[in-house]
Amino acid sequence: MAFVLGLNAKLYRNTGTYGTPVWELINNVRDLRLNLEKGEADVTTRGGNGWEQVVATLKSATIEWGMLWDTADTDFTAIRTSFLGDTTMEFLVLDGLVATTGSQGLRAICMVNRFTRNENLREALTVDVAAKPTYDANAPSWFTVT
Numbered sequence: 001m002a003f004v005l006g007l008n009a010k011l012y013r014n015t016g017t018y019g020t021p022v023w024e025l026i027n028n029v030r031d032l033r034l035n036l037e038k039g040e041a042d043v044t045t046r047g048g049n050g051w052e053q054v055v056a057t058l059k060s061a062t063i064e065w066g067m068l069w070d071t072a073d074t075d076f077t078a079i080r081t082s083f084l085g086d087t088t089m090e091f092l093v094l095d096g097l098v099a100t101t102g103s104q105g106l107r108a109i110c111m112v113n114r115f116t117r118n119e120n121l122r123e124a125l126t127v128d129v130a131a132k133p134t135y136d137a138n139a140p141s142w143f144t145v146t
Contacts, residue, residue: 004095012098014090018138023098026075030066034093034106061106061140062132063093069125079129083112088134101145108133108140
């Protein structure tokens with residue numbers, strides 16, 4: 001049985017272009033969640049024997065993670081700047097290193113739409129970040145390192 005530990009998964013941001021990406025590993029990541037969902041359309045008919053019937057419609061993705069509040073960290077600063085400036089960032093959420101053949105995950109141009117600072121009394125300052133794919137000529141895709 002093959003499995004991957006969560007601590008071995010990686011989050012990258014592209015500091016190059018879409019056609020010539022430069023994947024920078026974001027080390028200041030605590031827990032990360034990649035939410036992938038599909039909407040649905042109701043196609044229930046009387047022939048469904050009393051069962052509701054649906055078909056899948058649009059996919060959606062949300063990348064959510066925590067970071068330490070570290071204003072000296074260039075990734076933290078870039079993500080905060082993207083949030084405050086309403087600019088896009090390209091992310092790659094992989095189950096391994098970008099240099100490892102077979103690593104896979106979501107590649108998407110995103111808007112950072114949540115940047116929540118947490119000020120718990122007995123903890124370091126942290127921030128909860130969320131990013132979602134946005135309008136771009138390059139649609140989100142499932143990426144596999146070859």
